[in-house]
Structure formats: C-alpha cells, structure tokens
Amino acid sequence: MWNDDLTWALGVLCVDLFLAVIAISAFRYLQGILSGVDTTAELSKKDNFAFGISFAGGALSLALIIAAAVNGEPADSLLTEGLNVAMYALLGIVLLKVGTLVNDRVIFHQLSLKQHIDRENLAAGIVQGGNFVALGLVIQSSIQWVETESWDGLIPVILVFFSAQILLLAVTRLRAGIYQRRHQGHPFQEALGKGNSALAIRYAGHILAVALGVDASAQVVTYLPETPWLSALYWFAVSLGMALMISWLAWMARKVILKGINIVEEVDDQQNVGVASIEAVIFIAIAIILNPLMSMMDALR
Template sequence: MSALSLANINFLAILVSFVVVCAAVITLRRFTEWRAKQTLSDELAQRDNFALGISYASQVAVVCISIAFLFEEISLHTAQQRPLRVILLIGLFFTFIFIGQLIHRKWILHRFNEEHAILKQNICAAMVDSGMLLANCIIVLGLYRWVHPQGVSNLLIVTLAFFLLQGIFALDSKLRESRFARFNQGASLQDNFNFANTSIGIRYAGKTIGLALALYAGLGSAPYVDAKLVDNLFALLSHCSAMWLILYSGTFILKHLSLPKVDIGLEVDHQDNIGVACLEFAVFCAIGYLLISMFSL
C-alpha cells in the first residue's frame, strides 16, 4: 500500500483502520474486565494495580501494532474487494498470539501463575507476561511477512513454523532458568517471580523481546519456497538458530562494554537493581533490532 501523506491522504483508509482498532480495544477491555471480575477503572484508578495496567497497556499495544501492520500490508482496494479475507487475517493474527501466550503461561512457565500474580499487583509478573505477549506479536508479524499465506498449504507451514519457534522460546527460557539456578544456589527462577523482584521481570522481558526480534530477523533472511514444507522448516530453523547465537554473542560483548566492572547477575538477582535490568533490556532489544536492520530489510 502506498504511503499516506498530506498530499495523498485517504480518509477512508484512516477511518476504517481506526474503527477496527476501536472495536478491537473495546473487545479487549471487556475481556480484561471479565477476567479481573471488576471494571478496569476500579482496578487501575482505585486499587492502583500497576501490574494490571502494564499488562493491559501491552495488550492494547499488540492490538494496535497488529492492525497497523495489516493495513500496511493490505491495500484498501483489496480490503474492499475481499473483506472476509481481511477479517480472517485479523482473527488468525490474534489467535496465534493468544496461542503463543497460552503456551508461555501453561507450558514454558507452568509453575508460575502469571494471571493470579498480576491481580495481586506483582509488577514482575506483568513484565514477564507483557514481554512474552509482545514477543509473540513480533513472531506472528514475522511469519506473515515470511510466507504471505494465500492457501491451506501455506497456513500449515505457518502453523508448524509457529510451534517450532515456540520450541526455541521454551528452550531459551529453560536455559535461562538453568543458569539462574546455577548462580543462585539452585533457586528456581519461576519461584522468584512470585517475590515481586521487578528487575528480574524487566530482564526476562528484555531477553524475550530481544529473542523475538532476532527470530524476526531470521524469518526475514530465511528463503521461502511455496509448498516445500521440509525445506522451509529446515531453512527457518537454521537461520533463526544462527540469529539466536548472534544475539547472545552480541549482547554479551555489549553488556561488558557498557558496564565492565558491574556484576549484572548480582545486581539484578539479589539487589533488585532496576537500572541495571533496564540496561540489559535495552541491550537485548538493540541487538535484536540491529539484526533486523542487517538481515531482513
């Protein structure tokens, strides 16, 4: 779709996209209130539940980002000619994101009840949950741009690729848990989320979003051949694995150049140093975006 400008403005396109965003946000608000069993105004303004506010803000951001991405990829003419396809794409986008969030909550972090912790005003839980939500949004956008699915065979490849990437997320999380236990006398990372250590949540979210950006770069560099299931999945796995390794190599170097004499693990794990955690968040996101700039644009 050609870019809009003041000399070439399409008010209908703006109106349609804004109406879709508003409808999606209203649906999201109703669903969030149903899960919280009270209105958001009471929970956010009266109880000052910052954790729920962070979680809700990330959900609104995901809705807006996804719909904006689709309206950039699909022309208004196409939407007018094939409105059911656009509705189906929006539904599939949010379905994949929801499934990814469900996998994260019920499998990857199965010992930690994020929803319950967020309602208990645990900001660490909100950061962990929001990070994975944004990461899944990035992955779904990357998969769409990689395949541009037009039929059932493409959708099958997208689905299998999505679960393959979820496996990378799970493996990465297990390696982080193993490292945390090794440097903290066998302590469980998931159990520590319940202690509301905000810096741990920020670091976890940063690593998750950074990994998603790296995988997006892998999707951008991996070749796609229509209807070649095995070839596509092998290419995806090899490219995304390479980006995963480059991500951690780059962040290791950049962290030590940024804070050469600081024990980042000690500051984050034991002293709840939010400043150091934010630095680690920024480093992972920066390297992830750098990989996108180099490999997928």
C-alpha cells in the same frame, strides 16, 4: 483521479483504524473475562499496574499484527479490505490468548502469571507484557513473510507462532539455568513470584531480542507456498541460530558496557531496575543491529 485515489486511501484508513480500535477493545474485555476480573476495576479502582502493563503489551502486539495485515496493496473493495484485516485481527487475538496459556502453563509452569497479575505482582505483568510484544513481533514478521492477506497465509503464520513458542521456552530455561547456577539452585520463577521486577525487565529484554532475531531471520529464508511446513522449519532453524548469536553477543557486550558492575548483586539481589534496563537494552540493541546485516546477507545471495 488524484481525488479518487485520496478518497479511496482515506476510506481504507478509516476501515483499518476502526477495526484496530475494535480489536484492541475486544482484547481488553476478553482478557478480563478469561481472567475472571473486571478490567475497569483493575485499571482504575485497584490501580493494578501489573494488569495494565500486561494489557498494554497485548494492545501493542495487536497493533503490530494489524499493521502487518494492512501493509502493502489494499484490497479491491473496502469490504474485502475490512474482512482481511478483521481475519488477522481475530487470528491475533486467538494466538495471543493461546500464547497466554502456553506462557502460564508450559513456559512458566512453576508460576501462575495470571494469579500473580491478579495479586498486582509487577514482575509478572512485565513478563506477560513482554511475552505479548514478542509474539506480536513474530506474528507481524510471519504475515509480512508470507506476503498474502488471504486465508492461504494462516497456516504458515500459525506454524511460525508455535515455533516461536519453542524459542521462548528455550530462552526461559536458559535464564532459569543461569539464575539457579548463580543462586545455589534457587528457582528463577520463584524470584519472579516474589516480585523481582529487575529480573522481569532483563528477561523481557531477552525475549524481545529473540523476537527481533526471528524477524531478521525472515529476510534470509524464502517462503515457498507449496511447502509451508518446510519453509517454517528452515525459518525456525535460522531463528534458533540467531537467538544463540544474540545471547552470546549480548553477553560479550555486557562485559564491556557494564564493566566494574556486579550484575548478580545488582539485578538478582538488589533488584536494581536501572542496571536490568541496561541489560535489556543491550539484548535489544544487538538484535536491532543484526537486522540490517541479515538484509545485507540476503542481498548478497
């Protein structure tokens, strides 16, 4: 009996790993086709770090999505297991490409991330890579929230995905507003276009923290299969509150942790990636700490 279970588990593992490698490889070549570039040339001949970081973010995002799909009890057969994982892997690739378009044409409407990545703008690569990972965290959380690997779980996952896009847009506009206020109206996106990697790192940290906040929100919002739209709306409302709380707490923590350091001068003007990295980690750390607190609140309900 034990040997049969072990053989079955190894079979499931092989199927899932095989599909994960296929999905990430497909994502690489699809990214190249849609960008109109040769991915091999970008990575090995041009040494385009921006493209590499962007692809790495997408690959990690796909891994998060597939991990959520394989989480829990395996299907009754290897074929069903493979189809379920393949379904969510395909959904992940499609949603990530949709996220790329939204990021390029709506969120960063004044800056073509695609073009700047082609021009080897590291800041653009960091922004796109961070966006991919943030979306991966959100999609992973939504798959686990729905608690089903069948087709029934697709609609709420898609609803949460587009809700997350609204939150990412709000964070981007917030960061843009702060930057413009500090720099006499100069656009935030223009600074990224000029290659300010420090700004990109801080921004990536902020959106990753918001994505972790969205994940934490799932712990206090119950998914109701009969009303997926209402469930997604509740989750969005809690996630918005979490995003605001994370931003405020990170602002307070930064004043203590980085006391005596002129953030505007170091990050915005001198492009100090060290200070920017600390700021990014402060955002992420606050979100990580809030996650178990949300679990405690759920347990007390």
